[in-house]
Amino acid sequence: MFDGVARRYDITNTVLSFGQDRGWRKKTRKALDLRPGDIVLDLAAGTAVSTVELASSGAHCVAADFSLGMLKAGAHRHVPKVAADALSLPFADNSFDAATISFGLRNVNDVPKALAELRRVLKPGGRLVICEFSTPTLKPFRTVYMEYLMKALPAVATKVSSSPAAYVYLAESIRAWPDQFALGDLIRDAGFDHVRWQNMTGGIAAIHSARA
Numbered sequence: 001m002f003d004g005v006a007r008r009y010d011i012t013n014t015v016l017s018f019g020q021d022r023g024w025r026k027k028t029r030k031a032l033d034l035r036p037g038d039i040v041l042d043l044a045a046g047t048a049v050s051t052v053e054l055a056s057s058g059a060h061c062v063a064a065d066f067s068l069g070m071l072k073a074g075a076h077r078h079v080p081k082v083a084a085d086a087l088s089l090p091f092a093d094n095s096f097d098a099a100t101i102s103f104g105l106r107n108v109n110d111v112p113k114a115l116a117e118l119r120r121v122l123k124p125g126g127r128l129v130i131c132e133f134s135t136p137t138l139k140p141f142r143t144v145y146m147e148y149l150m151k152a153l154p155a156v157a158t159k160v161s162s163s164p165a166a167y168v169y170l171a172e173s174i175r176a177w178p179d180q181f182a183l184g185d186l187i188r189d190a191g192f193d194h195v196r197w198q199n200m201t202g203g204i205a206a207i208h209s210a211r212a
């Protein structure tokens with residue numbers, strides 16, 4: 001599916017999120033508190049649009065994804081790229097100072113396993129930051145947003161994306177995804193501590209942070 005959306009992935013994101021995606025990526029970088037010299041895993045990095053934002057900190061950032069189509073669509077972005085399955089990462093234990101996954105955890109088909117893999121490859125005390133769609137906190141806004149997700153978003157995607165059907169899946173996967181509290185519990189269950197989160201754009205997206 002991601003190979004199919006790769007060609008117009010970046011522009012479709014920006015259109016569907018009304019340009020909010022750029023701000024969300026900056027906040028993700030800030031939440032990671034990166035320093036030059038840190039070794040950072042950007043998992044499910046896709047076209048590496050999330051990785052270049054992280055690399056602007058001076059940290060050494062590696063983009064990992066199992067869609068070769070997505071990685072190829074980001075070939076012009078000069079960060080190291082690794083073909084990797086989140087459920088069986090090709091990295092040794094305790095390899096990274098920080099790890100992050102933006103709009104990717106919702107797509108892996110075994111979330112606890114992916115979290116366990118992230119914990120395994122992080123150094124003890126390493127920082128985890130997850131940026132993901134979430135649940136708007138105010139009920140009237142949530143109602144309008146759900147209407148946008150299920151009706152307007154697939155219609156707009158038909159005009160912009162290289163694979164509109166994938167955006168019906170996108171809307172359904174966002175609806176089915178755990179809210180802020182439930183994702184916090186999953187992260188804790190994977191053995192992380194200091195779990196906290198900040199809402200963005202009224203809770204449309206949230207950044208969860210934790211320590212390995």
Ligand SMILES: C[S@@+](CC[C@H](N)C(=O)[O-])C[C@H]1O[C@@H](n2cnc3c(N)ncnc32)[C@H](O)[C@@H]1O
Binds near residue numbers: 047070101
């Ligand atoms: C919505 S894109 C996010 C890309 C990028 N992080 C961003 O913020 O734009 C989700 C990515 O998750 C990747 N993905 C899904 N399951 C995966 C898995 N098991 N292992 C590695 N990547 C996976 C897909 O290939 C896709 O590139």
